[in-house]
Amino acid sequence: MTNTQKPDLSHLWMPFTANKQFKADPRLLVGAKGMYYTTTEGQQVLDATAGLWCVNAGHGREEISTAIANQTRTLDYAPSFQIGHTDSFRAAQAIAQLMPNGLDRIFFTNSGSEAVDTALKIAIAYHRARGEGQRTRLIGRERGYHGVGFGGISVGGISNNRRNFSSMLLPHVDHLPHTHNLEQNAFTRGQPEWGAHLADELENIIALHDASTIAAVIVEPMAGSTGVLVPPKGYLERLRAITAKHGILLIFDEVITAFGRLGYNTASEMLGITPDLITLAKGISNAAVPAGAVAVHRDIHDTILDASANGIEFFHGYTYSAHPLATAAILATLEIYEREQLFERARALSPYLENAAHQLKGRPHVIDIRNIGLVAGIELESRPQAPGARAAEAFQKCFDKGVLIRYTGDTIAISPPLIVTEEQIDQIFDTLAEVLTTID
Numbered sequence: 238m239t240n241t242q243k244p245d246l247s248h249l250w251m252p253f254t255a256n257k258q259f260k261a262d263p264r265l266l267v268g269a270k271g272m273y274y275t276t277t278e279g280q281q282v283l284d285a286t287a288g289l290w291c292v293n294a295g296h297g298r299e300e301i302s303t304a305i306a307n308q309t310r311t312l313d314y315a316p317s318f319q320i321g322h323t324d325s326f327r328a329a330q331a332i333a334q335l336m337p338n339g340l341d342r343i344f345f346t347n348s349g350s351e352a353v354d355t356a357l358k359i360a361i362a363y364h365r366a367r368g369e370g371q372r373t374r375l376i377g378r379e380r381g382y383h384g385v386g387f388g389g390i391s392v393g394g395i396s397n398n399r400r401n402f403s404s405m406l407l408p409h410v411d412h413l414p415h416t417h418n419l420e421q422n423a424f425t426r427g428q429p430e431w432g433a434h435l436a437d438e439l440e441n442i443i444a445l446h447d448a449s450t451i452a453a454v455i456v457e458p459m460a461g462s463t464g465v466l467v468p469p470k471g472y473l474e475r476l477r478a479i480t481a482k483h484g485i486l487l488i489f490d491e492v493i494t495a496f497g498r499l500g501y502n503t504a505s506e507m508l509g510i511t512p513d514l515i516t517l518a519k520g521i522s523n524a525a526v527p528a529g530a531v532a533v534h535r536d537i538h539d540t541i542l543d544a545s546a547n548g549i550e551f552f553h554g555y556t557y558s559a560h561p562l563a564t565a566a567i568l569a570t571l572e573i574y575e576r577e578q579l580f581e582r583a584r585a586l587s588p589y590l591e592n593a594a595h596q597l598k599g600r601p602h603v604i605d606i607r608n609i610g611l612v613a614g615i616e617l618e619s620r621p622q623a624p625g626a627r628a629a630e631a632f633q634k635c636f637d638k639g640v641l642i643r644y645t646g647d648t649i650a651i652s653p654p655l656i657v658t659e660e661q662i663d664q665i666f667d668t669l670a671e672v673l674t675t676i677d
């Protein structure tokens with residue numbers, strides 16, 4: 238069967254997809270290069286979402302493909318426990334160099350979900366190593382997305398992801414309020430002025446449970462999956478101050494925000510806030526091979542290692558931690574980011590994207606526009622009794638017009654590869670503007 242013939246669709250149970258609907262009217266991709274996907278129909282579709290927020294250097298990068306191909310010929314696989322391969326150390330060093338000061342110990346995973354669960358475990362192991370084994374409580378945030386492991390959905394705040402498992406989530410988890418508020422912040426460009434005080438809710442949670450029971454707070458600096466929630470000015474700073482005051486670790490889930498999405502190595506760098514751990518995935522390998530990691534402050538790493546008399550210090554890891562194909566892809570990807578100065582490019586383009594996005598104000602159904610770095614969220618008013626339907630229709634119509642957007646609920650998220658041009662940004666928002674006028 239050639240690649241362009243349509244396969245039998247019945248066997249694949251698709252993730253986070255309306256399977257029945259999709260299979261009745263499938264959209265199938267067979268190729269990708271630069272800013273474009275190719276469909277089975279031969280249509281070129283502009284990728285306004287960098288895949289799923291992950292193909293930051295654009296598709297089909299030869300250097301990455303070559304590195305992966307060479308790697309699979311020379312060392313296809315190396316066990317990750319008790320023995321190492323040279324590029325795993327090089328990749329860890331290359332990642333560490335992009336992290337905020339001190340967060341230079343790297344634990345490899347294969348996905349963002351695994352990075353989150355790893356980070357939560359490290360936080361708990363750290364407190365135990367310090368003789369504070371009672372610090373096991375974890376604090377997440379409403380509307381947070383931290384992947385789909387049991388740890389991730391427990392600290393996460395997306396009720397659709399939690400409902401089926403509500404009686405089996407991790408115990409001793411609390412949630413901060415989310416920061417979304419249309420009355421106060423609708424149509425803000427960049428970080429809203431209103432909302433820093435919402436971080437003070439952490440003091441109430443601490444007062445309730447006592448700091449001595451709390452291991453860590455985990456938040457996305459910019460919440461992507463839930464619909465582009467930009468942190469209010471001062472909000473993350475306050476979370477940092479409160480966690481530091483009470484000896485609680487702060488984990489930034491930067492699976493989306495790291496590697497240039499906001500125009501910097503990390504959101505931490507952009508905002509000048511240093512958490513204790515950072516979770517990474519997606520752009521780390523340009524999504525050419527599944528990969529993830531946790532960047533850990535060296536003091537946390539050293540504390541856990543020093544607490545162990547001998548033998549394995551941390552009973553955790555994956556068959557494919559630092560898989561040779563992943564480390565090859567990571568090294569090649571980070572080299573491209575550096576050589577092409579793609580994070581600087583994203584930073585320089587972000588005012589252009591901001592302007593283009595905010596041009597949609599006044600278009601039918603648009604009740605908010607949010608942006609930060611090379612990300613924009615356009616929130617549509619939901620149809621009565623049919624939340625998500627309007628954005629779904631916009632998605633379908635944009636796709637038919639050759640632009641791939643992303644939606645969650647009734648918020649459209651735009652997050653193109655960092656190689657996007659101004660003309661392509663115009664095409665994305667012109668298409669959206671046109672499509673919005675055709676939707677009830």
Ligand code: PXG
Pocket residue numbers: 289290347348349350351353382383384385457461462463490491492493518519643645
């Ligand atoms: N943390 C964050 C902040 C994420 O955005 C994960 C963890 C989990 O990563 P993995 O690699 O296990 O999927 C994510 C994933 C979307 C979308 O369209 C976002 C994600 C995944 C799929 C779709 O918003 N984020």
